[in-house]
Amino acid sequence: MDDLALVVDGATKRFYSGSWKGWSIPGLVPRNGKAKMVTAVDQVSFSVRRNEIFGVLGANGSGKSTLIRLIATLLIPDQGRISVFGLDVTREEMRVKKLINRVSVDAAFFKKLSPMENLMYAARLYDMDARCARKQAVEILNQLGIKAESIYNPLENMSRGMQQKVAIARAFLTAPILLLLDEPTTGLDPRSRRDVQEFVLNLRAAHDATIVLTTHDMEEADRLCDRIAVIDNGRVVALDTPEGLKALVARGNGRDPTLEDVFMDLTGKSLKEEGEREG
Amino acid sequence: MTTLGHELRVSYAFVERNFNLVKRYWGWEVVWLVYSVVNALSITYIGAAMERISGARVDTSYLVLFLMVGTLVWHYLAVVFDSVSSMISWERWEGTIEYTFMAPVKRLTQMLGTCVFSIVYGMLHTAVILIVVAFFFKIDLSQANLLGGVLVLLAGSLSFIGMGIMASVLPLLFTERGAQMTNVIQAMLLLISGVYYPIQALPGWLHPVARLSPATYVLEGMRQSLLHNANLSSLWGFVLPLVLSGLLAIPLGMAVFDWGERYAKRTGKLKRSG
Ligand SMILES: Nc1ncnc2c1ncn2[C@@H]1O[C@H](COP(=O)(O)OP(=O)(O)OP(=O)(O)O)[C@@H](O)[C@H]1O
Numbered sequence: 444m445d446d447l448a449l450v451v452d453g454a455t456k457r458f459y460s461g462s463w464k465g466w467s468i469p470g471l472v473p474r475n476g477k478a479k480m481v482t483a484v485d486q487v488s489f490s491v492r493r494n495e496i497f498g499v500l501g502a503n504g505s506g507k508s509t510l511i512r513l514i515a516t517l518l519i520p521d522q523g524r525i526s527v528f529g530l531d532v533t534r535e536e537m538r539v540k541k542l543i544n545r546v547s548v549d550a551a552f553f554k555k556l557s558p559m560e561n562l563m564y565a566a567r568l569y570d571m572d573a574r575c576a577r578k579q580a581v582e583i584l585n586q587l588g589i590k591a592e593s594i595y596n597p598l599e600n601m602s603r604g605m606q607q608k609v610a611i612a613r614a615f616l617t618a619p620i621l622l623l624l625d626e627p628t629t630g631l632d633p634r635s636r637r638d639v640q641e642f643v644l645n646l647r648a649a650h651d652a653t654i655v656l657t658t659h660d661m662e663e664a665d666r667l668c669d670r671i672a673v674i675d676n677g678r679v680v681a682l683d684t685p686e687g688l689k690a691l692v693a694r695g696n697g698r699d700p701t702l703e704d705v706f707m708d709l710t711g712k713s714l715k716e717e718g719e720r721e722g
Numbered sequence: 723m724t725t726l727g728h729e730l731r732v733s734y735a736f737v738e739r740n741f742n743l744v745k746r747y748w749g750w751e752v753v754w755l756v757y758s759v760v761n762a763l764s765i766t767y768i769g770a771a772m773e774r775i776s777g778a779r780v781d782t783s784y785l786v787l788f789l790m791v792g793t794l795v796w797h798y799l800a801v802v803f804d805s806v807s808s809m810i811s812w813e814r815w816e817g818t819i820e821y822t823f824m825a826p827v828k829r830l831t832q833m834l835g836t837c838v839f840s841i842v843y844g845m846l847h848t849a850v851i852l853i854v855v856a857f858f859f860k861i862d863l864s865q866a867n868l869l870g871g872v873l874v875l876l877a878g879s880l881s882f883i884g885m886g887i888m889a890s891v892l893p894l895l896f897t898e899r900g901a902q903m904t905n906v907i908q909a910m911l912l913l914i915s916g917v918y919y920p921i922q923a924l925p926g927w928l929h930p931v932a933r934l935s936p937a938t939y940v941l942e943g944m945r946q947s948l949l950h951n952a953n954l955s956s957l958w959g960f961v962l963p964l965v966l967s968g969l970l971a972i973p974l975g976m977a978v979f980d981w982g983e984r985y986a987k988r989t990g991k992l993k994r995s996g
């Protein structure tokens with residue numbers, strides 16, 4: 444039990460959209476034909492060992508971010524159970540929150556505040572010692588290649604990639620033992636991407652962290668992940684080591700298959716099939 | 723003891739962050755302060771001009787003080803209400819809401835920090851306006867029980883905090899229109915609470931409604947203590963209902979907020995992109 448960092452057991456999340464003249468009515472799931480239902484995460488089960496880097500790959504809209512949010516206590520699952528180090532995410536929410544942090548694609552900050560002010564806000568929320576946190580924040584930001592002078596200027600002046608690095612620093616700062624990375628390197632230049640990848644590997648090695656990573660960069664997934672789940676339409680369609688996944692797809696035109704081949708092979712089928720049925 | 727210390731330290735996160743925001747948005751703060759001062763002045767001048775307007779003799783200095791108490795008290799309550807109720811809409815606008823909601827922070831602790839900030843900020847703001855207005859008018863506070871006034875104001879803060887917490891939920895439920903809805907609530911309170919006139923001036927059917935607004939008691943209590951030197955014992959009639967409604971409104975606000983948060987997490991209203 445102890446060496447399982449994360450257990451997802453039959454997790455399902457559906458979203459309903461329906462409205463009355465543009466107003467959504469709380470608590471009301473419209474029963475008329477206009478209501479749309481999306482099953483974003485559909486009976487997903489897997490478990491992640493302690494200290495593992497677990498990848499989640501899938502096309503746009505396949506449910507990766509929804510899955511991450513379910514783990515991060517930002518969404519309540521409709522069915523199934525999720526536990527982090529044996530703690531149920533809905534019943535023991537507060538204890539789970541202490542163990543996790545998350546980076547999302549969009550670096551969300553108080554844009555007028557400086558990186559330092561934003562990071563200190565986060566540090567205080569996690570009840571870190573202020574002086575210690577300030578020192579660590581500078582260290583982490585430096586390691587990620589943020590120049591010292593921009594640490595104290597409003598974040599809105601920074602480029603998107605730089606903001607993304609600050610977002611990563613914010614998550615690292617609180618030293619989570621389960622780190623949820625939702626496309627952390629999207630929008631970063633190749634060197635920054637490398638910096639972040641090194642940092643992730645280092646966090647795992649030095650701090651015994653477990654990491655769940657979603658990405659659209661197949662090389663990154665190959666390089667970092669111990670195991671990868673491929674999801675399509677909210678369902679896990681394959682789960683294996685990168686090597687194992689590659690072995691699944693046929694060797695095409697004499698070269699070794701890559702994760703990209705795996706991705707092409709395993710995702711988007713339902714779309715094509717539907718298209719064929721209609722056409 | 724250690725847990726209380728923990729909650730207090732964490733609640734400071736919100737105080738510090740909000741003051742940082744005030745500092746960074748200083749241009750906007752100056753504009754808002756100037757607007758508030760000018761607004762308070764122009765309302766108070768109605769009192770100063772009453773003799774000219776009506777051509778009859780009126781107790782001008784009483785009228786000036788009456789309006790000034792109205793505009794200052796309302797300003798304070800509105801600032802407290804605003805800064806509590808915009809707690810969510812601001813974070814939603816910046817996109818940080820998921821990060822705050824993901825942190826191991828009790829909602830009560832978040833409210834505590836937000837409320838401490840709101841009260842301090844509201845007091846500072848109102849003090850600045852008071853100083854400027856006092857400069858323009860000869861204010862006669864010989865009949866004032868200042869301590870009583872502060873007591874009434876603090877008691878009134880409780881219910882406004884409670885209402886602010888309830889209103890802050892709206893942006894969680896109504897993604898687009900929630901923030902505007904809090905403005906409607908505020909405008910209603912302004913109308914019925916006797917801010918610039920005694921509630922008896924309203925049509926009869928509104929009197930019972932006015933009696934339901936905590937602001938009505940704050941304003942009457944403030945005027946009793948500042949204009950009529952009411953002693954503490956006669957102020958209980960205002961303080962007690964305020965404290966009681968505050969003790970009711972805050973837990974109720976928390977319950978509503980809790981429900982709203984769970985609703986948002988069930989239906990994916992916190993945020994959808996990414
Ligand atoms: N809060 C929400 N409300 C309604 N529908 C949602 C919400 N969040 C996600 N969805 C829907 O659920 C599905 C899965 O979305 P999700 O964001 O999880 O995909 P994703 O795999 O992260 O995609 P991307 O690669 O583009 O980030 C989509 O159809 C999306 O429209």
Ligand SMILES: [Mg+2]
Binds near residue numbers: 507508509625996
């Ligand atoms: Mg996503």
